[in-house]
Amino acid sequence: MALAQVAGLAVRSWGTPAPDGPVVLALHGLTSTSAVWADLAGRLDVPVVAPDLPGRGFSVAAAAGPGLAGLAREVVRSVDELGLRHVVVVGHSMGAFLAPLVVEGLGGRVVGTVLLDGGVAPEPSMLLKPLVVRGAFGVQTRRLVRDFPDADAYTAVAEGKAAANRPDLQPGFRAWAEAVLRPSAQGFRPNLDARRLVADAVDSLTRAPHLGLLVAAGAPVHLVAAAHGADDTKPAFLSGNAIAAGNRVVPHLTWERVEANHATMLFDPAAAAAVRELLSS
Template sequence: MPLTQVAGLAVRSWGDVAPDRPAVLALHGLTSTSAVWADLAARLPGVPVLAPDLPGRGGSVDVAVAPGLPGLAAAVVRAVDALGLRRLVVVGHSMGAFLAPLVVQQLGARAEAVVLLDGGVPPEPSALLRPLVVRALFTVQLRRLVRTWPDVERYTRAAEGGAADHRPDLHAGFRAWSEAVLAPHAGGFRPRLDVRRIVADAVDSLTRPPHLHVLRGSAAPVHLLAAARGADDGRPAFLSDAAVAAGRVVLPDLSWERVQANHATLLFEPATAAVVTRLLAR
């Protein structure tokens, strides 16, 4: 689906988005774009799905907004306001899940349900989650990724990072994500990613006080899908059972389930569409 400009953001949509129709508002992760929601949209026939390229990524790479997740949230809500949408299920993956509570807080009654995919709930404390460490790790990772690549395939392999090693059937999906973020550059391709913005958003998501508590006052049910494995199938889950338990102390009504996928392949699992369908039927 092509991108359109809405209130300054590049936005991708599937289906007929209209003010009175229930729709999904999908928020992607740190280095992703709206293209990662194609699989979810295909599993929700008849349900409009609206997904922005968040500032600093893809079609919104040059969009300047206020710092941190609050700046991203304000930009998303401006787009929703411009479209006049009044009934939304908010779905967020990774950074998008940490962003979702702030978006829901501003949407108020327009947010009818929230689905968090491997994020939103803070992971267990770790020395790797200190601000300076997160800043250094993501800076190195992004400097390796944000350069000119000779072809889409090589970028795709680098961006996958082994996430689909055991799921070759998903490689075409990962390649489609790459095609959405890459732009021709110097005889090759370069990802449209703002390194400074993404690093700052990583620090905000992973090391600042989480925003899960703002959902306490919301009437919208909140459901978490936690991946069984981390960045690839050889790594432990990003959100351990202990982390989820701590999150449920903050938000006692949080429901959740463990999905047999890793942090990236979770986006291809039918469980998300099943939860959205159930919430829409309430």
């Protein structure tokens, strides 16, 4: 695994992409970094490249325009600089809502898209009104973007109860935490821009999704939905009705549901299987 600056973004890579060879471009979620893709990369025999999106990790100070559109422009610039021409785009959570904009920017270089628990609009709810989302994520970021005595303390807050039923995955969650933490006067602090996180949450969850852009792209689209929400006691983020509505927007979208929650699904083999299927089609 290597980490390099590419067109202003920190980009983590597993393997070395060949100019005309297949490569996975992986887009992380709202409060994550590129480190969350280590498990996916370990399951694939093709290179994986993953940027720390602006406002996160080693790209915390990267310049970017507002909203998902601003993030997409920076991702496309990094792909341009890397010279990637045969790309499967994989996005998780916010990264899945971002993916259609990146696909549009990359044009014919994209051979398929995998959406992990996002990209499709959830069912309408009062909880998804802009002021409610802004308030809820404001509280969440205040709990998250502060000083912590050590990585375990941060992991406990960032993970919540996601891995409560999967102790085997707890080292993976801790590795994600270590990737975002930097030394501070009080111990450690996550390299996250709280203002950017809240604004991107509002843009992802309360604006009309960009899913329809994948129709024009024409490449295969596969959605992997988690059976549970933030932890195994919570309902799924994407209901059957929400997915059916997304299918009406993108008729060629295929999908499956995995027995995992919104976070632990990143350790599920389904994403790697979907990538292999797209590359073989």
